[in-house]
Amino acid sequence: xxxxxxxxxxxxxxxxxxxxxxxxxxxxxxxxxxxxxxxxxxxxxxxxxxxxxxxxxxxxxxxxxxxxxxxxxxxxxxxxxxxxxxxxxxxxxxxxxxxxxxxxxxxxxxxxxxxxxxxxxxxxxxxxxxxxxxxxxxxxxxxxxxxxxxxxxxxxxxxxxxxxxxxxxxxxxxxxxxxxxxxxxxxxxxxxxxxxxxxxxxxxxxxxxxxxxxxxxxxxxxxxxxxxxxxxxxxxxxxxxxxxxxxxxxxxxxxxxxxxxxxxxxxxxxxxxxxxxxxxxxxxxxxxx
Amino acid sequence: xxxxxxxxxxxxxxxxxxxxxxxxxxxxxxxxxxxxxxxxxxxxxxxxxxxxxxxxxxxxxxxxxxxxxxxxxxxxxxxxxxxxxxxxxxxxxxxxxxxxxxxxxxxxxxxxxxxxxxxxxxxxxxxxxxxxxxxxxxxxxxxxxxxxxxxxxxxxxxxxxxxxxxxxxxxxxxxxxxxxxxxxxxxxxxxxxxxxxxxxxxxxxxxxxxxxxxxxxxxxxxxxxxxxxxxxxxxxxxxxxxxxxxxxxxxxxxxxxxxxxxxxxxxxxxxxxxxxxxxxxxxxxxxxx
Numbered sequence: 121x122x123x124x125x126x127x128x129x130x131x132x133x134x135x136x137x138x139x140x141x142x143x144x145x146x147x148x149x150x151x152x153x154x155x156x157x158x159x160x161x162x163x164x165x166x167x168x169x170x171x172x173x174x175x176x177x178x179x180x181x182x183x184x185x186x187x188x189x190x191x192x193x194x195x196x197x198x199x200x201x202x203x204x205x206x207x208x209x210x211x212x213x214x215x216x217x218x219x220x221x222x223x224x225x226x227x228x229x230x231x232x233x234x235x236x237x238x239x240x241x242x243x244x245x246x247x248x249x250x251x252x253x254x255x256x257x258x259x260x261x262x263x264x265x266x267x268x269x270x271x272x273x274x275x276x277x278x279x280x281x282x283x284x285x286x287x288x289x290x291x292x293x294x295x296x297x298x299x300x301x302x303x304x305x306x307x308x309x310x311x312x313x314x315x316x317x318x319x320x321x322x323x324x325x326x327x328x329x330x331x332x333x334x335x336x337x338x339x340x341x342x343x344x345x346x347x348x349x350x351x352x353x354x355x356x357x358x359x360x361x362x363x364x365x366x367x368x369x370x371x372x373x374x375x376x377x378x379x380x381x382x383x384x385x386x387x388x389x390x391x392x393x394x395x396x397x398x399x400x401x402x403x404x405x406x407x408x409x
Numbered sequence: 410x411x412x413x414x415x416x417x418x419x420x421x422x423x424x425x426x427x428x429x430x431x432x433x434x435x436x437x438x439x440x441x442x443x444x445x446x447x448x449x450x451x452x453x454x455x456x457x458x459x460x461x462x463x464x465x466x467x468x469x470x471x472x473x474x475x476x477x478x479x480x481x482x483x484x485x486x487x488x489x490x491x492x493x494x495x496x497x498x499x500x501x502x503x504x505x506x507x508x509x510x511x512x513x514x515x516x517x518x519x520x521x522x523x524x525x526x527x528x529x530x531x532x533x534x535x536x537x538x539x540x541x542x543x544x545x546x547x548x549x550x551x552x553x554x555x556x557x558x559x560x561x562x563x564x565x566x567x568x569x570x571x572x573x574x575x576x577x578x579x580x581x582x583x584x585x586x587x588x589x590x591x592x593x594x595x596x597x598x599x600x601x602x603x604x605x606x607x608x609x610x611x612x613x614x615x616x617x618x619x620x621x622x623x624x625x626x627x628x629x630x631x632x633x634x635x636x637x638x639x640x641x642x643x644x645x646x647x648x649x650x651x652x653x654x655x656x657x658x659x660x661x662x663x664x665x666x667x668x669x670x671x672x673x674x675x676x677x678x679x680x681x682x683x684x685x686x687x688x689x690x691x692x693x694x695x696x697x698x
Contacts, residue, residue: 230520235552252534
């Protein structure tokens with residue numbers, strides 16, 4: 121089964137567990153709306169690719185970890201779009217969850233997705249429970265306080281921010297969770313895979329900052345120039361456009377170099393180069409490749 | 410160690426993990442504010458009492474389960490108080506989290522607490538990982554969609570609500586998680602303990618509805634008459650005052666009768682009768698006892 125099929129099947133199974141008569145119908149509909157159709161599914165792809173490089177001896181657990189990470193990513197998008205944060209009207213080319221279902225549902229959808237992620241993970245670990253504590257702790261650390269994506273979002277409310285720490289938490293942490301969880305799900309040593317996730321995560325955030333500056337709403341399915349509007353720290357504001365492009369190239373190169381020696385390393389390198397091309401803004405892709 | 414000490418110590422350890430220089434300081438402060446000082450800690454007490462009745466062979470896991478459930482309860486209070494739900498100014502006699510720290514922090518505090526609950530659980534299961542999948546699934550089911558406290562809150566946005574289903578999800582589910590998790594943490598059969606949690610949970614909700622009608626803000630530390638203001642379904646609105654009191658008595662009696670035969674059953678009965686007296690509104694306590 122290819123990565124896309126595995127990821128969408130696992131996500132669908134998680135969503136279907138909420139779609140029963142006992143669930144408030146609006147909530148069930150809003151949860152699915154937040155998850156499908158999705159974006160590039162970069163994080164779960166990365167998780168699957170690392171697990172494959174490590175042998176992937178329990179594919180059900182890998183699928184659970186990959187989909188849990190994507191579900192948490194979707195949760196963060198729903199809450200980040202809320203009026204008290206970005207007040208975004210569009211997400212992935214359609215109205216944001218709070219615009220489509222109201223603010224109360226959007227808060228609950230994000231909450232329910234966080235819970236769903238951990239439930240999905242636990243279900244996938246039924247046959248290999250000894251791998252569950254490490255997976256839950258890794259994914260929780262990458263999501264909550266003190267250094268996960270929630271902490272990253274909270275940094276935006278602080279008077280003094282260190283750009284790299286902010287990016288590490290807001291984006292890098294869930295990418296690191298993707299690589300580390302891929303290894304943990306396959307029973308491999310996770311520490312060798314942390315750097316790959318961190319570098320790719322920071323690269324993705326720098327690419328997003330460049331995107332934000334360059335693009336217009338039609339191109340990326342959400343309003344642009346948001347960093348400047350919300351006075352958010354960004355790589356382009358700190359380093360300038362050229363400096364940000366240089367940083368992006370350096371991070372991608374460090375990411376590829378960090379891949380440890382393992383049977384599937386060459387294939388993984390190819391997957392990562394292809395995936396990173398998808399998030400490098402058009403027009404500078406050639407320079408960054 | 411007595412129950413209060415165990416619970417507060419476990420909660421404190423979870424909070425301290427967020428209180429490091431890497432965490433945005435406002436977020437760390439707001440997280441602690443949401444958890445301490447707490448309310449009656451009824452759910453974790455119930456969890457500890459059931460675990461004790463089942464032998465409590467891994468107290469660290471019991472403490473983790475009890476504190477995870479209390480952390481999720483605190484998360485639900487922070488989000489339920491938000492302007493898009495109850496818009497409550499007070500909670501436990503002090504300004505609600507969004508009044509004290511702003512709406513953005515309140516959303517993030519709730520999110521971070523949900524994640525913290527599962528991280529706490531996983532840490533407590535390091536030595537008995539085979540008990541973790543069941544615990545995560547039980548606590549997730551009682552929290553998220555389709556039938557947990559988040560679904561309970563979502564029912565308030567639906568045009569047609571079944572009062573008992575709504576109460577089961579909004580309050581009963583986390584009480585059921587408390588009893589079932591107490592058994593699971595001690596390696597005992599959890600199914601024998603479900604009814605106790607469900608009946609106590611519904612009793613607590615009916616008592617809260619009676620409270621809401623009877624009390625004023627000074628007595629319960631939050632504004633009263635909220636059910637009527639928000640046009641929420643309530644036991645007093647559906648059954649009348651006398652009917653609600655009768656229902657409360659029936660539920661408490663069924664709860665105590667449901668306690669399975671086990672070494673600590675008598676002691677547990679005493680704990681539950683004492684705990685239920687704490688949430689029965691003054692003035693009808695004598696009639697309900």
